Amino acid sequence: MSEKRYDYLILGAGMAADAAARGIREVDPDGTIGILGRETTEPVARPALSKKLWTDPEFTLDQVWLGTAEATGAELVLGEAADDVDLSARVVTTEGGREVGYERLLVTTGGDPRTLEVDDWYDSGRVIAFRTIHDYWRLREYAAAGARVAVVGGSFIAAEIAAALAQQDVEAHLICRGPAPMASILPPRVTGRLTEAMERHGVRVVTDAEVRTGEVEGSEGPVRLDMADGREARYDLVVTGLGVDPATGPLADAGLKVVDDGGIVVDERLRTSDPAVWAAGDVAVYPDQILGRTRIEHVDHAQESGKAAGRSMAGADESYTHTPYFYSVLFDDFFEAVGALDPDGGLVEDWQGGDDPLDRGVVYYGTRDGDTLDVTGVLLWNVEEARDAARAVIADGPVPVDALRGRIT
Structure with a gap:
């Protein structure tokens, strides 16, 4: 019972x-x-x-x-x-x-949260797999003390945390396994812009760096990170943003x-x-x-x-028909996205900014077949109130590439 x-x-x-x-x-x-x-x-x-x-x-x-x-x-x-x-x-x-x-x-x-496979790191309290409000409180303590913090991961949550720390005058290092932050979802021109913005605002971006092992050196730290290429670095605190299972x-x-x-x-x-x-x-x-x-x-x-x-x-006879979106805000830029973003597939980029075209625009992701793109995802870069339009493009199926440019403004 x-x-x-x-x-x-x-x-x-x-x-x-x-x-x-x-x-x-x-x-x-x-x-x-x-x-x-x-x-x-x-x-x-x-x-x-x-x-x-x-x-x-x-x-x-x-x-x-x-x-x-x-x-x-x-x-x-x-x-x-x-x-x-x-x-x-x-x-x-x-x-x-x-x-x-x-x-x-x-x-x-x-x-x-996925974690680095280093024994007892997370039990030490000096390595955080960021997820909960307790993690936020712990990170705030170190930010207030002006700590040197490493954020490990190329995900959007890792980029957000590194940006947040930099705005608190923390020495923040963003350590990405890939070529740039969020390279798994954003096209190269966008990740280039993002990396430049993060560096300009005080984040040190370390790319093509894989953390293999390390050690919490004593009860008060620091935490040593050992990279696959032989580099090592020490930090007061390490935050990991490696995605979730x-x-x-x-x-x-x-x-x-x-x-x-x-x-x-x-x-x-x-x-x-x-x-x-x-x-x-x-x-x-x-x-x-x-x-x-x-x-x-x-x-x-x-x-x-x-x-x-x-x-x-509770008994409502309804289907779940909502196609979700996700978003991020990084310094002066924000984006919303609908669908699957795979920059290794077909891309159609429609940049609409003024002096700098990359200030605003739309990127369509999908499978390219000649002059058509079967759209599976849409990135709205500094474009507001266009999520429904993005969903409509994805629902249309294969679309002529020329018809995509200017469709969402």
């Missing part, structure tokens, strides 16, 4: 969980909701941890809390990760031995259908292979109406799919 049983139990206490609880309440005002989260804090607006809290003086720490319990009446059980899920009994057992029952279950467990935990072992990378397969209503279980956010592999079956790790998807899953759990 479980200690407590909920009409709706949500695994994970992030933004998708918050949106799901609100979605449930839109359909069912009375059903009991439990949120079981491995983090010890209530849901927060996670993008602010690497964006507004560093760059917007009017955005305060009080504004990151989402107020989930107050808005929805959900009971939060925090600091308790799921260790086992019994789908037949509809019971979740936590790592601490707590048993929680459910009538309907939603998985919004997000992602586990879907945090499916015990769900795959429980028998839910998953794909090779661990994502949980759901249908158009975000329901899994078990009729009493849904999944949303980073862990869900869902059938996007434009992109096909995919898995997306960005906040817009977490919120929209969380809300849709909550409504679906």
